Structure formats: C-alpha cells, structure tokens
Amino acid sequence: MPGIGKIIFRIMIAIIVILLLLIALIIGIGVAGNKLTIAVTGVYTVGRISDDAILGCTFIPDTTQANNIQWEKVGTSGVVYKYENGKSLLNGQNADFKGRTSLFISEIKSGNASLKLTQIELSDAGTYKCIITNSKGTGEDTLTFKVGGYTDVVVTSPSNDTLRCTSSDWYPKPNVTWESNSEDNITNTIKTTYPPALFNLTDVTSELHGAQLDVEYTCKIHTVLAQAVGVSMLTDFGLQTTARLEVFNSVDPLSVPRLWICALLLSLLLGFVHH
CATH class of the missing domain: 2.60.40.10 (Immunoglobulins)
Structure with a gap:
C-alpha cells in the first residue's frame, strides 16, 4: 500500500496535469474561436454626437517591420481606414468616413492602433473590426461603438x-x-x-x-x-x-486577451509547485 507521501505526490501530479490541460484548452479556444495569431484588444466606446471619439485598439507590435492596420465597420462596404507599409491607403474607404478618420501614426510601433473619428454622427454607431497584420501573423478583434447625446445638468x-x-x-x-x-x-x-x-x-x-x-x-x-x-x-x-x-465607457470583458488568463493560471501553477 503506497505511503501518504506517495499519495500526496500523485495528487499533485494529477492537479498539474489538469491545469496544463485547462491552459491548452483555453489557448485552443482562443485560436479556434478568433483565429488569432497575434493578440489584439478592442475597447468598448461611447461617443457624443458632433464630438470626436477614439475607438481603442491595441496589439503586440513587431518593432522591426511594418505593422499593417485595417479598420472595418461590420455591415458596411469598403474600409473605415487602412494603413499599410507605413502609408495610409484610403482609395477603398467608405464614403461615410472620408475626411473624418486618422490613426496615431507615431504610436503604432508601440502597439497603438486606435482610430480617431471626428464629427460623430448617429449612423457611426455599430460594430467595428480592428485587424492587424505583421511578420508575427494576423490578429483581429471587434468592438462596440455606441453613439448618443448627453450634456451636463x-x-x-x-x-x-x-x-x-x-x-x-x-x-x-x-x-x-x-x-x-x-x-x-x-x-x-x-x-x-x-x-x-x-x-x-x-x-x-x-x-x-x-x-x-x-x-x-x-x-x-x-x-x-x-x-x-x-x-x-x-x-x-x-x-x-x-x-x-x-x-458609461468600459472595457468589453469579452475582448480581454485569453493569453492573460493563461498567464495567470500558469503563475498559480508555478507557485503551487514551488510550495
């Protein structure tokens, strides 16, 4: 009959295996569900009619080569904004966004792909896609943009x-x-x-x-x-x-990179093994 020490050791091994399988499952869901090869995070945003707004999007950049960015609005034709090989390519831009969009060019190398949208209209509300392509691969995330009117009382x-x-x-x-x-x-x-x-x-x-x-x-x-x-x-x-x-601006909890969850689980696992 195995001793208490061996039983405890086997239980610990079983827990470690279960945690590893859970991490693999989460990573698999993230890749299969979103088809991501690089992590991209879009941020839920509320904008006020006639004001400017920033549709937040961050990603893990390639600091040595070009980071190509494309913004799309779900349900509309053409692009909202396209940035490729260090240049803005707006030939295929949807007419509703002409002259009203820009990126923070100097911050792209730091992973900021956020879109500035000026003179907001009610029709701007909807679901947007932020798509990133570089040497690491391609990744995308969606964000919800709500538009309304509100002022101080x-x-x-x-x-x-x-x-x-x-x-x-x-x-x-x-x-x-x-x-x-x-x-x-x-x-x-x-x-x-x-x-x-x-x-x-x-x-x-x-x-x-x-x-x-x-x-x-x-x-x-x-x-x-x-x-x-x-x-x-x-x-x-x-x-x-x-x-x-x-x-009521807030980060959409569904767009938090699953990689962070995996990192948290891994840190807990390592801490458990250490003790």
Whole structure:
C-alpha cells in the first residue's frame, strides 16, 4: 500500500496535469474561436454626437517591420481606414468616413492602433473590426461603438419652493428621476417635459415643486449611455448645487486577451509547485 507521501505526490501530479490541460484548452479556444495569431484588444466606446471619439485598439507590435492596420465597420462596404507599409491607403474607404478618420501614426510601433473619428454622427454607431497584420501573423478583434447625446445638468430655483433641472441635446430620450433625503413622497410634485432639439435630439426640463429648506434633492437624467446628476439644497443663504456627468465607457470583458488568463493560471501553477 503506497505511503501518504506517495499519495500526496500523485495528487499533485494529477492537479498539474489538469491545469496544463485547462491552459491548452483555453489557448485552443482562443485560436479556434478568433483565429488569432497575434493578440489584439478592442475597447468598448461611447461617443457624443458632433464630438470626436477614439475607438481603442491595441496589439503586440513587431518593432522591426511594418505593422499593417485595417479598420472595418461590420455591415458596411469598403474600409473605415487602412494603413499599410507605413502609408495610409484610403482609395477603398467608405464614403461615410472620408475626411473624418486618422490613426496615431507615431504610436503604432508601440502597439497603438486606435482610430480617431471626428464629427460623430448617429449612423457611426455599430460594430467595428480592428485587424492587424505583421511578420508575427494576423490578429483581429471587434468592438462596440455606441453613439448618443448627453450634456451636463443645470439646477436652478425659479421660486422659493421649486427646483428645476435642465439639460440639452439628449439621445435617446432619457428618463428623469428625483430623490430626496427626507421621508416625504415627492413623486406627484414632479413635472418633466422634453422639448425637441436639432438632429433628433431632445432637451430636458424637470421641475420639483414643494421643495423644503435644508433637504437635499437629487435629479438624475439618464440613458443606457450616460447620466447627468444634479444635487441641490435650498437654504436660508440661497440655492446650493453640485452637478456631474457620467459616461458609461468600459472595457468589453469579452475582448480581454485569453493569453492573460493563461498567464495567470500558469503563475498559480508555478507557485503551487514551488510550495
């Protein structure tokens, strides 16, 4: 009958084998699923109508030879941008993007393939592909680009017991909610209107009546892309307010390179063996 030491040793070997198989499986899924030979990471982005935006894309560069970059938008013909052998090749560029795209040329050698898009339009929203080719191979990733309208909120007090939140140029049409740090029910004291604005946008005006002194009221104008928050309080010394605008930009968790997961598993494995 094998001793305790041999049993423990066999268990450790089994764990190591399982971890190695798991690492191989993850690498296999990454290669088979995305057909990547170099790691490329696209970043989920939110852009505001008429502003400029940066569609993030990074990759592992070849520092000795050319890194060719091609941006495409899923569902459209032509390219969004093409960079090959150190030059921009825009003959096949989709007409919707002419004069509105550029790369950060000096940063390509560091692995930055991000695309700058100017004068954003609603039609720019969609799924984009960042495709990289160099001597190491070819890799690509997709990213989602959301476009909307949103601005800061301004809180005023048109009368002694009224608070008014105003904000302009929202898309899609936002929801408005009010909160207070008192126990009073304020639901029936609120009136919100949405005056139309240019380019399918909408303005927002929301009033709360019956506001009390020294009670904190919060007005939130929000969509799935952004929210404007105004906090106010009526005092004996006048109206006190603060405001902030939050845009829900975030890295798409599905586009984190699987290589990082493998590296983490490998480091755990080595640490286990060492101990």
